[in-house]
Amino acid sequence: MSCVQASDVFELLRDGTPRTRAQLAEVTGLARSTIAARVDELLQLGLIAPTGGVSTGGRPPSLLSMNPRARVVAGVDVGATHVALVLGDLSGEILGEVSTAMDVAEGPEQVLAWVLEAVGTLLAAHGRSAGDLAAIGIGLPGPVEHSTGRAINPPIMPGWDRYDVPRRIHAEYAVPVLVDNDVNIMALGEQRARFRDVQDLIFVKVATGIGAGIISGGALQRGAQGTAGDLGHVRVGASQAACRCGNTGCLEAVAAGPALAAALTRAGVPATSGQDVVDLARAGDLTAVQVVRQAGRDLGEVLATMVNLMNPSVVVIGGRIAASGEHLLAGIREVVYQRSLPLATEHLRMVPSMVGQRAAVQGAVAMAVAHVLSPEQIELAVRRLAGA
Amino acid sequence: MSCVQASDVFELLRDGTPRTRAQLAEVTGLARSTIAARVDELLQLGLIAPTGGVSTGGRPPSLLSMNPRARVVAGVDVGATHVALVLGDLSGEILGEVSTAMDVAEGPEQVLAWVLEAVGTLLAAHGRSAGDLAAIGIGLPGPVEHSTGRAINPPIMPGWDRYDVPRRIHAEYAVPVLVDNDVNIMALGEQRARFRDVQDLIFVKVATGIGAGIISGGALQRGAQGTAGDLGHVRVGASQAACRCGNTGCLEAVAAGPALAAALTRAGVPATSGQDVVDLARAGDLTAVQVVRQAGRDLGEVLATMVNLMNPSVVVIGGRIAASGEHLLAGIREVVYQRSLPLATEHLRMVPSMVGQRAAVQGAVAMAVAHVLSPEQIELAVRRLAGA
Numbered sequence: 001m002s003c004v005q006a007s008d009v010f011e012l013l014r015d016g017t018p019r020t021r022a023q024l025a026e027v028t029g030l031a032r033s034t035i036a037a038r039v040d041e042l043l044q045l046g047l048i049a050p051t052g053g054v055s056t057g058g059r060p061p062s063l064l065s066m067n068p069r070a071r072v073v074a075g076v077d078v079g080a081t082h083v084a085l086v087l088g089d090l091s092g093e094i095l096g097e098v099s100t101a102m103d104v105a106e107g108p109e110q111v112l113a114w115v116l117e118a119v120g121t122l123l124a125a126h127g128r129s130a131g132d133l134a135a136i137g138i139g140l141p142g143p144v145e146h147s148t149g150r151a152i153n154p155p156i157m158p159g160w161d162r163y164d165v166p167r168r169i170h171a172e173y174a175v176p177v178l179v180d181n182d183v184n185i186m187a188l189g190e191q192r193a194r195f196r197d198v199q200d201l202i203f204v205k206v207a208t209g210i211g212a213g214i215i216s217g218g219a220l221q222r223g224a225q226g227t228a229g230d231l232g233h234v235r236v237g238a239s240q241a242a243c244r245c246g247n248t249g250c251l252e253a254v255a256a257g258p259a260l261a262a263a264l265t266r267a268g269v270p271a272t273s274g275q276d277v278v279d280l281a282r283a284g285d286l287t288a289v290q291v292v293r294q295a296g297r298d299l300g301e302v303l304a305t306m307v308n309l310m311n312p313s314v315v316v317i318g319g320r321i322a323a324s325g326e327h328l329l330a331g332i333r334e335v336v337y338q339r340s341l342p343l344a345t346e347h348l349r350m351v352p353s354m355v356g357q358r359a360a361v362q363g364a365v366a367m368a369v370a371h372v373l374s375p376e377q378i379e380l381a382v383r384r385l386a387g388a
Numbered sequence: 389m390s391c392v393q394a395s396d397v398f399e400l401l402r403d404g405t406p407r408t409r410a411q412l413a414e415v416t417g418l419a420r421s422t423i424a425a426r427v428d429e430l431l432q433l434g435l436i437a438p439t440g441g442v443s444t445g446g447r448p449p450s451l452l453s454m455n456p457r458a459r460v461v462a463g464v465d466v467g468a469t470h471v472a473l474v475l476g477d478l479s480g481e482i483l484g485e486v487s488t489a490m491d492v493a494e495g496p497e498q499v500l501a502w503v504l505e506a507v508g509t510l511l512a513a514h515g516r517s518a519g520d521l522a523a524i525g526i527g528l529p530g531p532v533e534h535s536t537g538r539a540i541n542p543p544i545m546p547g548w549d550r551y552d553v554p555r556r557i558h559a560e561y562a563v564p565v566l567v568d569n570d571v572n573i574m575a576l577g578e579q580r581a582r583f584r585d586v587q588d589l590i591f592v593k594v595a596t597g598i599g600a601g602i603i604s605g606g607a608l609q610r611g612a613q614g615t616a617g618d619l620g621h622v623r624v625g626a627s628q629a630a631c632r633c634g635n636t637g638c639l640e641a642v643a644a645g646p647a648l649a650a651a652l653t654r655a656g657v658p659a660t661s662g663q664d665v666v667d668l669a670r671a672g673d674l675t676a677v678q679v680v681r682q683a684g685r686d687l688g689e690v691l692a693t694m695v696n697l698m699n700p701s702v703v704v705i706g707g708r709i710a711a712s713g714e715h716l717l718a719g720i721r722e723v724v725y726q727r728s729l730p731l732a733t734e735h736l737r738m739v740p741s742m743v744g745q746r747a748a749v750q751g752a753v754a755m756a757v758a759h760v761l762s763p764e765q766i767e768l769a770v771r772r773l774a775g776a
Contacts (some may be wrong), residue, residue, distance in 0.1 A: 223699020
């Protein structure tokens with residue numbers, strides 16, 4: 001029965017309103033002795049703190065509230081060619097950040113060595129010790145088995161396949177390590193930053209690969225093996241384009257960065273990467289605009305299916321290719337409104353990602369905080385206190 | 389704070405283990421007076437009952453447990469050409485049932501008149517009064533706005549568009565009325581009956597129309613407007629078949645009952661309905677088998693996308709066309725294993741619906757019970773007691 005555990009008392013204080021023990025007893029109907037015990041546990045954990053209350057004799061000050069700076073979490077975004085790390089508090093606020101250019105293909109040892117060093121640097125810069133760190137959330141640019149924190153057959157991450165990320169982190173920090181793929185944490189980050197009241201949101205990342213993070217019924221949906229949201233290998237129309245996955249006609253084979261560069265080159269405008277296509281489209285090159293628009297239509301075909309199947313109220317389009325301006329979104333909208341059911345699109349918002357790469361680190365922090373403040377983790381910490 | 393409301397005490401007793409007030413106080417840490425008040429409320433609501441306890445003087449008997457027969461719910465499955473109704477208890481057990489052949493196109497007044505009469509008949513047959521009825525769950529064969537209980541633009545239900553189903557029921561029974569589309573309640577019914585531990589399940593109904601009920605992360609996902617699961621109007625390959633929705637190439641236009649009858653007729657075997665095709669396929673007609681198999685492949689194309697996007701662990705295939713034997717499922721499997729990602733299909737089970745139409749009424753009962761026993765409803769009932 002979790003009803004009157006420390007986590008429940010903490011939930012009451014998460015709204016930020018300071019309360020006395022007597023008020024907590026009154027609101028909950030709990031015996032004063034029960035409240036006193038739970039409050040003591042939370043004080044010992046540092047999750048709540050006295051707030052400007054009046055101390056009466058030897059008793060602790062009477063007003064209590066959540067203490068967002070009690071602990072910190074690290075949020076890490078490992079991209080294909082960069083790593084970014086932020087330190088956040090328990091309310092999700094970002095305290096500081098560092099980032100570097102680094103190819104994920106350099107492998108987990110090198111990337112995580114940088115992460116571990118950066119965590120130490122940021123902790124020190126903010127006057128925090130390793131003991132203040134409560135959890136680390138990490139996003140990786142490939143399929144992740146969330147329950148074990150391992151990447152599974154990641155196409156652009158040589159050396160990472162089934163590599164035990166939490167174990168490497170644990171060599172230096174004995175904290176929970178939450179690993180997920182980048183699009184899932186981006187979906188969380190967008191929801192936390194811009195769409196807190198939205199229960200059904202899809203975040204689509206269009207870059208070297210194409211993937212989606214799905215929030216349905218207010219919760220991130222990872223599916224049975226954590227591969228939910230993989231729209232990159234959905235077949236598009238009658239395309240026979242060969243895909244690196246071994247199939248033909250996959251969305252990635254026609255609408256991801258390398259495919260756009262190839263299409264633009266075939267149309268007589270040399271391009272070596274998706275970034276070239278984006279740059280040319282932003283500069284107004286008509287052929288590049290047409291290539292991006294067609295990519296939007298191809299994306300729109302799969303998104304129309306997603307809209308029919310999931311009926312989201314918000315679809316956020318992000319990733320490097322989405323930076324090409326309105327052309328991609330225009331192509332997407334054209335097909336989604338043509339192919340999705342009117343009832344599903346009547347109130348649908350399709351918008352560009354606003355927080356960009358910040359969506360990833362914000363989502364990584366949100367994932368770490370949600371874990372730290374979950375009733376299960378609070379109870380676990382309380383039991384550790386009792387055992388200590 | 390719901391922490392120590394009657395619903396919490398009830399949650400403790402739902403496991404079926406009888407407990408005394410003293411045990412409840414001990415387990416929860418609540419003050420004896422709090423427990424006594426909550427228990428009195430639940431006793432007054434009839435949701436818990438004394439169980440063979442020893443009465444001490446004028447005090448009520450001391451052992452308490454959940455009382456599944458305290459109230460009953462009705463579960464209704466309105467199909468295209470039938471209506472079935474069962475009476476269930478609060479544990480979801482079916483107490484009795486009636487059904488009739490009736491075309492949903494006869495309209496809501498006629499269908500609901502039968503339902504209301506059947507509810508009365510079943511209540512009487514089981515010695516129950518109208519006051520014993522706690523809720524009614526209803527599945528309809530078309531899109532439903534779950535929050536208001538209205539069908540929205542249902543294609544095969546003339547007269548039902550935006551018809552206020554709960555209001556009609558309330559003219560005779562002042563109980564909560566939960567309305568959902570038939571595939572959603574079938575998904576719930578299959579999960580309750582066969583896959584209680586499965587968190588990610590898709591139920592696909594293939595009949596005159598094609599639709600799916602989606603359970604992700606353990607919860608039924610209805611989407612923002614309640615239209616989630618509409619795979620009937622997802623485009624299939626390069627098909628240009630005209631669909632009744634106004635678009636071309638929809639799955640329904642190539643793989644639902646009427647499309648199969650038309651395909652079989654074109655192939656030289658006259659068929660007027662999907663049922664004809666099923667009958668012929670079951671009788672071994674090779675052309676009918678080929679038509680059904682191809683429908684399976686077309687379904688498989690959309691299901692491969694659903695498997696990539698949602699990563700379910702179970703896909704259940706039901707509906708009248710699924711009764712054609714293994715041919716439909718074989719076609720589905722062929723394409724899903726070809727087009728879905730290996731990680732998503734490694735542990736995937738694709739199975740025929742076992743409980744058939746019973747999935748619908750069992751799901752309707754489950755939906756009604758979940759509502760009646762939700763903390764919100766118990767608190768509402770308690771507040772009504774207090775106001776009475």
